[in-house]
Amino acid sequence: MSMFRVRSIQVDHGDSLLVSYTSDGHVRHLLVDGGPENPSKTLLKVLEKVHKEEGVNGRLRLEVLVVTHYDLDHIEGVIDLLQQKPSWLEIGDIWFNGYEHLQPADKLGPAQGDKLSKLIRTLGLPWNACFPNVRAGGEGGAIHQGVLPVTLPGGLEVRVLSPDEPGLKALAKVWTNPQSPPPDEGVGHRDRLGPNDRWPLKDYLDYRIGGFTADGSKPNRSSIALLLTFDSKRVLLAADALASVVTSGLKMHLPDLRPIDLLKVSHHGSKRNTDRDLLNRINCRRFLISTSGAKHQHPDFDLIALLLSRNNGPDIIFNYGEGWPGKWKNKPSSWKFNAVFPRPNDLFVDIEL
Template sequence: MFRVRSIQVDHGDSLLVSYTSDGHVRHLLVDGGPANPSKTLQKVLNKVLGEEGVNGRLRLEALVVTHYDLDHIEGVIELLQQKPSWLEIGDVWFNGYEHLQPADKLGPAQGDKLSRLIRSLGLPWNASFPNDRAGGEGGAIHQGVLPVTLPGGLEVRVLSPDEPGLKALARVWTNPQSPPPDEGVVHGDSLGPNDRWPLNDYRDYRIGGFTADGSTPNRSSIALLLTFDNKRVLLAADALASVVTSGLKMHLPDIRPIDLLKVSHHGSKRNTDRDLLDRINCRRFLISTSGAKHKHPDFDLIALLLSRNNCPDIIFNYGKGHWPGEWRNKPPSWRFNAVFPRSNDLFVDIEL
């Protein structure tokens, strides 16, 4: 069994990856969404504990925080602030301030909110990645590191960030106590402001030309290629298409099909391009957002996915609401299979 559950955390990302080895179900959690009053993430983990826990405990082989945007990190902070006694975490993967700066610029008391939480709980931190400094936590996570194999045989390759992306983040993260602010849409993401329902004919939308995302936090996103039981999943976080493509060329020089792409940046047209789609030859696309805040996914992004594929699966983790639910009523020219969560589920469940 190899599955991805995309949890409903409003406009953010939270993905629970599960895989079975020798009859034992193992888990990887990627991001926690924004701070969530309804505590959806905790509800889902409680459900998984009841169904797949072992001796009343649930273990995450790794907890990944892809970058410091609030719609990815706040839910993790909330989870760790009131960490359930039954939750075990094998390793936290997160590039903090200490992974960006030379060792001689660091002091023992330095650390942002998440870094302090990780240390206070005594959790392993980037332990899976080599550290070229004496003592302290593991090393920085970037596309040049060797693949990591988690217990049970899940192979993980880092496609983003690249080293220039980490250096760019280091230039703006100048205060060790406080990371740079979430840029949100301030960086001019052009999140489809002219998109309006009802949809026009598919051929009316732009699929040529591309203006890339310029956000420094997004450029530092941890994008992962997961391989298990001959299936491949690409979790693109909010990463830049050019960086993910270069990571694929580095780790998979021979083009191989990807079985599922978690589309970058919730379906923004500025984070997925034709070069990336040509490289992965994928027919199943996951879009993680309620659409309520930023009106994701962009219509141009959906059109781009269709231009490369004949009737692909496009999977939404919300079945209702301002934006994803509208795709239930798409015109016939928009030829794709729209997949939504089952009624009353707090996630969409994708089996590979």
């Protein structure tokens, strides 16, 4: 019997997603991001639990470990995990666009590499091995929406929707020091708290969705967004990607408008990373929002209102049941959606497809 599930791990304001699928009785896993540094112990606790329950021959294998981009709330937990990698953890491939994937070969040297790149090489782990490398020698090639789909062991099909090549070129212009990636651009003032983002919330009927202003962050534009297909179910993991780039990736990889069964909403529910064009394209009724809301008070009210304007009574799934997300437990009745929260004492919200 097949199984396809996503566990959104509680790593504060960051992202860390464990995707699991079963083929012929064998459970396989894909880990996407590790959250920021301090909550990384939560990620390890979850992996330890999965290792005990689902490991094979005393080991837990990640078919792929994806690092979507260089923002600290996605990458620091991965660095922590690799710096003290458990002996029982096996990693089939790491997908990550480093400095060497952005620059022409004549600008690279054998000593160049940032912290994560050095860790990958020190541990001797495969790196972008699933993607063609147009350069001689070295690791695999850059990950972008133009590459062919990848089918992982057990039949999980992966299509890259973001970044596009212009996004990688834009990041290359600001990543000028091979030893140090550009700083996390953080969240602009207009994205922190909109003028209406105050509790108690108004009735939805009194709410007006404002105009859309797109995210302009170069690291976010370089985010790896993935479309996963398994057993006729589709999951879109949008990382912090830009709506326009994800939409163009969908047109490239899924031109016939097939429905998406779960969207991991981009940028923790920021109103600047999801637009109506994207929602119209995916025909989705289940939305995952990954954040504690503690730092930037995501998700934005505008984003929730946008999801409802396109859907009648969707599921909106939060990986935290307290704090800013937990306030949605007491939403006015006019906000017509099914709010889903983690089970008590769980370190993640568990979504079965």
